[in-house]
Amino acid sequence: MNEVEFRELRYFVAVAEELNFSRAADRLGIAQPPLSRAVRQLERRLDVRLFDRDTRTVTLTPAGLALLDEARHVLTTMAGLTRRIRRAAHPGTPLRVTAKAGMAAGMLRAITGHYTALPGAPAVDILVSGYREQAAMVRDGRADLALLTPPYEARGLELEALAEEPRMAALPTGHPLTRHPTLHPADLEGLPMPRGPGEDGPGPVVHDSAQLLEVVGLGQAVALVPRYLADAHPRPDIVYRPLRDADPYTISVAWAEGNRSQAVALFVRAALELYADVPD
Amino acid sequence: MNEVEFRELRYFVAVAEELNFSRAADRLGIAQPPLSRAVRQLERRLDVRLFDRDTRTVTLTPAGLALLDEARHVLTTMAGLTRRIRRAAHPGTPLRVTAKAGMAAGMLRAITGHYTALPGAPAVDILVSGYREQAAMVRDGRADLALLTPPYEARGLELEALAEEPRMAALPTGHPLTRHPTLHPADLEGLPMPRGPGEDGPGPVVHDSAQLLEVVGLGQAVALVPRYLADAHPRPDIVYRPLRDADPYTISVAWAEGNRSQAVALFVRAALELYADVPD
DNA sequence: CACCTCTTATACCGTGCAGGTATGAATGAG
DNA sequence: CTCATTCATACCTGCACGGTATAAGAGGTG
Incomplete structure (x- = not known):
């Protein structure tokens, strides 16, 4: 019994999202029979039925549903890892930081100013991003850091709280x-x-x-x-x-779980120096 | 340029830990030349040099060091995922919860009693675990839940605080x-x-x-x-x-990031009902 | 300095498996 | 009943993974 491979997770997620082997195979750019076989192999490896399939319809089993969530997480982690490592290797690449327009963008400019004054700090690219997509950008490696405001899904991220607004x-x-x-x-x-x-x-x-x-x-x-x-x-x-008794609106700086890059650590420290009035 | 595969990460981690291709190949149960080739292929894929190697010594580049940390994380996530999915498929498997001896074990017994009284709650296996290995057990799937006390590494875990002790x-x-x-x-x-x-x-x-x-x-x-x-x-x-002004000693319940199992959610709720006197 | 040892890189080969094509089987639609 | 759709099965092919043999470079040692 061998190890589960990344390719099998990609295939599984495609099928789980399409709930149709033929369309999923199309999306993956392979033929349908190899896809069916790969999914069967994954099921054998895990010793678990992931799909209920008759000749017309495909549905996820409870185990399949559980795997879908975790597999997606692994896939985005891998995508982000790839991007981060590729960039980490080429020194002098600017740090990419994102925030939505508004107060967070203002804070971002202030932190960036403080940060670029530090010795050894690389340049910073500020990416303006859409409504609530900051977390996803950090997870999949399109950005190194983000200023986040609730609600967000913290999975795969590490956070430091910076400021609160009523x-x-x-x-x-x-x-x-x-x-x-x-x-x-x-x-x-x-x-x-x-x-x-x-x-x-x-x-x-x-x-x-x-x-x-x-x-x-x-x-x-x-x-x-x-x-x-x-x-x-x-x-x-x-x-x-x-509003009375509402959860505070906490603006946090976030980076990918496990990202121990020097530049990221420096930026977080700069942010905390400027804004850290919020206990952890 | 194809996608990075898990096998390559496993190989990379082995080499990074041994800093010696021959020994790493031995540990992996393959010959040295295929291992060298696989690592080279990973380096080509990422467009990054991961090791500085001359004919006598192997050392990690900064990019390699960054990858080592992230790759380890991905591998343990995968190991845990595999274990969790395998178990999730076979219903009626007991929930495995771990805590160290002492106060946490007492809390664990109390929570377990409360939990097993709930309708639809499966049996609970209590695993007594060694000093500070609880987090690792949850990450790699040897346990479904743990009661944690500081210090611990929260990466890959989700937490709810239960109680504080001076x-x-x-x-x-x-x-x-x-x-x-x-x-x-x-x-x-x-x-x-x-x-x-x-x-x-x-x-x-x-x-x-x-x-x-x-x-x-x-x-x-x-x-x-x-x-x-x-x-x-x-x-x-x-x-x-x-001690004055020391960080509080917070006992938390922890489970693997992304584990959305019914039984786990129920256990966490039972724990919070019994002990939740600590704000998040 | 010659020789040995240790380690990685190169060359070459075989085979297992991923992926392709053709086709069967089942089922719902008309 | 017929046709379209979709997943499974059978079979083939090519590549890439892994193995063996060996070269090449670098220390250590008498």
């Missing part, structure tokens, strides 16, 4: 909840909330905070926003209300 | 520091501290708390211990002193 509820003008001077998170339960691309759930998809405010102003959703955003964008069609 | 300094009777009624962590800087097997640094190696107290009693080291241990083991040859 949260405000953003409501369309005239919304019934605007009668209350302050709100609790529970008041917003069940209301449509905007979500980033790739997240599922109800509510409209937005790519940046301008779009987010727009959908709130149009009455399509309510949102939780950090106070700086409320201060920076007063709008006649939006009413902001402070 | 720390005490354990000093040999007659030690100069025993003159002070309370101590600060800085007072212990530079003194020999016991360490677990596999950790490096100065200080004697111990495998359990009995050994730990023994080396303190013999004057070979000083140690930080949770208060329950001090209460449970009064000894004439050891003096305990409370």
Whole structure:
């Protein structure tokens, strides 16, 4: 009984996502029979049935579902590792740091200024990234570091908290909840909330905070926003209300789990020196 | 240019650990020439030199050092994944939970009792494990859950804090520091501290708390211990002193990153219901 | 300095396995 | 009943993984 190979995980994930061997094979650029065989081999190796298949339909078993989640994690870890090592080898490559527009971008500029003044610090490329894709960029190696704001999935990342901002509820003008001077998170339960691309759930998809405010102003959703955003964008069609007892809105610096690069460590230290007012 | 395969990572790690192609090949059970070729192929794939080799000695390049850390992580993740999936498929397998002897073991018994009373909860195997090897057991799949106490490496784990204990300094009777009624962590800087097997640094190696107290009693080291241990083991040859401003000694429940098993989630919930007096 | 040892690199060969093609079998659609 | 779709089976091919033999370079040693 041999070891599971990376290729088999790639194949498995493709099939699990397509739930169709032929289409998955197409996507992988191989023929269908070798793919079927590879998946069977993986099943034999693990001694586990991963798919229930009859001649028409393919479905994941519970074990398959569990594997899908873990295999995806391994694949993105590997993709990120590859990118990081390739870059680490060529010295003088700039550090790539990402944050969304808004307060985080401002903090990023400040940290970068502090950092580049340090001896031995390489140049920094600032990547502006879309709504809530910062974590994914770090995981798969498109960026070395990110400033993150909740919600995010911490898996595969290491974090240091930098700063906290109180949260405000953003409501369309005239919304019934605007009668209350302050709100609790529970008041917003069940209301449509905007979500980033790739997240599922109800509510409209937005790519940046301008779009987010727009959908709130149009009455399509309510949102939780950090106070700086409320201060920076007063709008006649939006009413902001402070929230009591909400989770704090913590801005953290994040890097890939296991990334022990000198430049990354230096940047994190620079960030903590500037902003570390938050206990771990 | 094809994808990096697991086999190549395994080979790379073996060479990086042995720093000798022949011995590494031996350990892997293959001949030396194919191993050399595989490593060269990995270097070509990554477009990175991983080793500086002349005909006598092999050393890691900085890029190789970075890869070693990440590759080890990927390999243990894979080993754990394999074990978890294999077990997940065979329902009715008991949940394996580990903790070191002492207070954590007592908590573990209490949680287990609470848990097994729940509907649909499978049996629980309690594994007693050695000093500070709990995290490794969860990472590589030998256990599903662990109760952890600091210090530990959180990489690859997800954690929930359960309880805190104040720390005490354990000093040999007659030690100069025993003159002070309370101590600060800085007072212990530079003194020999016991360490677990596999950790490096100065200080004697111990495998359990009995050994730990023994080396303190013999004057070979000083140690930080949770208060329950001090209460449970009064000894004439050891003096305990409370510590001010020390990091709290937090006992957490931990499971493998990405493990979304029903049984694990239920166990964590049971643990939190019993003990969750610690904010996250 | 010659010789031996140790270690990695090169050359060459065989075979196992990944991947391709052709086709069968099962099942749902019309 | 027929056709389309989809997964499984059978068989073939080529490559790359692994093995053996050996060269080449670098220390150590008398």
